[in-house]
Amino acid sequence: MQLSCNNGEAKLIDHSAEHTLRQAGMRITDSSLQLMQIFLGADEVLLSHGDLYLRLKEHSVDINRVTLYRILEKFLSAKLLHRVIDEQRIARYGLFVNAERDGGRFVCTHCHRHLTLTRIPGETTDLLKRVTADCTAHGRRYEQIAIIVWGICEKCAPTQ
Numbered sequence: 001m002q003l004s005c006n007n008g009e010a011k012l013i014d015h016s017a018e019h020t021l022r023q024a025g026m027r028i029t030d031s032s033l034q035l036m037q038i039f040l041g042a043d044e045v046l047l048s049h050g051d052l053y054l055r056l057k058e059h060s061v062d063i064n065r066v067t068l069y070r071i072l073e074k075f076l077s078a079k080l081l082h083r084v085i086d087e088q089r090i091a092r093y094g095l096f097v098n099a100e101r102d103g104g105r106f107v108c109t110h111c112h113r114h115l116t117l118t119r120i121p122g123e124t125t126d127l128l129k130r131v132t133a134d135c136t137a138h139g140r141r142y143e144q145i146a147i148i149v150w151g152i153c154e155k156c157a158p159t160q
């Protein structure tokens with residue numbers, strides 16, 4: 001397996017992947033480290049099992065599909081990831097997103113890329129406070145709030 005690269009940037013990401021796993025009390029394996037590193041370094045917010053399998057292979061990680069599912073399940077239980085079933089009924093995995101902390105995501109209905117929305121403080125924060133207050137007022141314990149916008153991304157939008 002090829003875990004570390006020679007440039008400092010890759011090592012830095014690797015370190016944060018290890019830190020993330022340790023904080024969650026996960027056992028560190030080559031596959032789990034590489035997987036977390038892929039999530040931390042990805043441009044897309046959500047990735048399917050197939051995407052992840054291909055990327056692990058690109059990183060020369062020797063893993064089979066069942067093992068990948070097993071690690072994903074462990075990450076889900078540890079609240080490191082969350083799973084979204086998209087409109088094509090494909091399960092996609094992303095780092096556990098908390099709208100209060102991380103903002104939201106933009107889903108392109110054309111190319112199906114999932115992109116990060118820049119956090120908009122102020123009014124968004126006020127809205128989230130009202131939403132969470134409404135949950136607690138009803139005695140509901142919320143675990144995750146996500147903001148998802150569906151539309152056409154800048155790459156798919158027709159040029160002027």
Ligand SMILES: [Zn+2]
Binds near residue numbers: 108154
């Ligand atoms: Zn698009």
